[in-house]
Amino acid sequence: MTTWRQAVLLVSGLGLSYLGNWIYFVAINLTVLDLSGGSAAAVAGLFVLRPAALLLTNFWSGSIVDRADPRRLMIASDVVRGALMAAIPFVSTLWGIYGLVFLIGLAGSFFGPSQQVYIVKLIPGEERARFNSILGMSSSGAFLLGPAVSGLLIPLWGADFSIFFNAATFFACAGMIALLPPVGKGRAVASAAPKEAEADRGEWAAGAAERSLHGSNSADEPSLPAGSALAAPGKVRLPQLRALAADWREVGRFARSAKPFLLVYGLFQGAMLLGAAIDSQEATFILEQLALSPEAYGLLVSMTGIGSLAGASTAALLARRVPFLWYLGGGTFLTCLFYLLFYLSDGFWMPAAAFIGLGFGMAYAGAGYATYFQQQVPPDLMGRVASASDMAQGGLQIGLTLLVGLLADRLGLQAVCIAFAALSVGLGLALFVRTSLFRRPAAGGSSGFGI
Numbered sequence: 001m002t003t004w005r006q007a008v009l010l011v012s013g014l015g016l017s018y019l020g021n022w023i024y025f026v027a028i029n030l031t032v033l034d035l036s037g038g039s040a041a042a043v044a045g046l047f048v049l050r051p052a053a054l055l056l057t058n059f060w061s062g063s064i065v066d067r068a069d070p071r072r073l074m075i076a077s078d079v080v081r082g083a084l085m086a087a088i089p090f091v092s093t094l095w096g097i098y099g100l101v102f103l104i105g106l107a108g109s110f111f112g113p114s115q116q117v118y119i120v121k122l123i124p125g126e127e128r129a130r131f132n133s134i135l136g137m138s139s140s141g142a143f144l145l146g147p148a149v150s151g152l153l154i155p156l157w158g159a160d161f162s163i164f165f166n167a168a169t170f171f172a173c174a175g176m177i178a179l180l181p182p183v184g185k186g187r188a189v190a191s192a193a194p195k196e197a198e199a200d201r202g203e204w205a206a207g208a209a210e211r212s213l214h215g216s217n218s219a220d221e222p223s224l225p226a227g228s229a230l231a232a233p234g235k236v237r238l239p240q241l242r243a244l245a246a247d248w249r250e251v252g253r254f255a256r257s258a259k260p261f262l263l264v265y266g267l268f269q270g271a272m273l274l275g276a277a278i279d280s281q282e283a284t285f286i287l288e289q290l291a292l293s294p295e296a297y298g299l300l301v302s303m304t305g306i307g308s309l310a311g312a313s314t315a316a317l318l319a320r321r322v323p324f325l326w327y328l329g330g331g332t333f334l335t336c337l338f339y340l341l342f343y344l345s346d347g348f349w350m351p352a353a354a355f356i357g358l359g360f361g362m363a364y365a366g367a368g369y370a371t372y373f374q375q376q377v378p379p380d381l382m383g384r385v386a387s388a389s390d391m392a393q394g395g396l397q398i399g400l401t402l403l404v405g406l407l408a409d410r411l412g413l414q415a416v417c418i419a420f421a422a423l424s425v426g427l428g429l430a431l432f433v434r435t436s437l438f439r440r441p442a443a444g445g446s447s448g449f450g451i
Helices: 005-035 040-065 070-090 094-108 110-122 124-155 158-179 195-199 204-216 241-257 259-279 282-290 294-317 324-343 347-375 381-410 414-434
Strands: none
Touching: 005 040, 005 070, 005 094, 005 110, 005 124, 005 158, 005 294, 040 381, 070 094, 070 110, 070 158, 070 241, 094 110, 094 414, 110 124, 110 381, 124 158, 124 294, 124 347, 204 381, 259 294, 259 324, 259 347, 259 381, 259 414, 282 294, 294 324, 294 347, 294 414, 324 347, 324 414, 381 414
């Protein structure tokens, strides 16, 4: 059984990495904005590099994630990203920075799906909503401290120091994950799914997920075509085309039999992708449109951390009383609404209030979506489904982010961001209505690892 020490170690490692990422976030935005002469399109280009990297790798990375040790993949991803991050301060051209950020995205494309699989295999199902909320508190604390610390450090020691700090957090996170136990391949912690997850489960989830989530802890490894490079035990190799084709057919079967899941997923991702597209112009809007200082920029982003910490804390306390689908719908709607209010803002205090509300909504939306995904997707398919999801999101995010950047340069930043934010509010409202239709489940059981 998962101990509280293991859960705390995992949360601590990921939380430290989150802190470094937020310190780096302010530094890399200011660096690109300075090198490009304040171009909104150049900053938008920075935001499309990660989804572009996901498009390149996620066609085949999910097949590896589902058959390799997720813990080892997370460690390798962090080590490679730390080394690449440490090289950024030695590059003085915009395209050189783009190249390194793209490579960091390539290495990071394995981390997200591996983290999802590892959490499902390590954390009992009845504890995942609470664990995800606590993990959200760690992320919120980083959200609160990171940008403010970066805003203070950059005037003293420059952006390079913040970037080096983020590189160090990758290595530290890898070390903490190395202390955690391996979870093997093709196994998940048995649990009973909440009632609202059952209500939205398709034929696939009623069969494959029922066996893997509710049945034996020794679920069989999914079979591969004969001669597959992935079939060799104990080895991680690039998959052959025949294995990839079989994997994608399996993902397709899951998608066709899980249409209620796809509806919720589509509404959530649509709203979040629109938010991410206008989020790429956040620094430009604050520094150019509102004419605030870099220190004020870091402080404003930290305001999101205040709201996020408050949201994650209350979400963790209410995890056994409120259906996580309500977290998903209500949190997404609030997130989109406060994006709109931010781009309608002027001065300092109105954006600050919008950022606090934005963080609060994001905490609930993140915990709700993570739990929903973990309950609805069979563990032996999770890596491939997560990779396919990331790949689809990557293509849409590239198009939307570039479109926002180009339209902002021609039609005006504020008007374009308001229009996109209003569209995201509509999708968020539709998701809120959809998820509010589910019945509230009975109160959960006792804690499995008492964090």
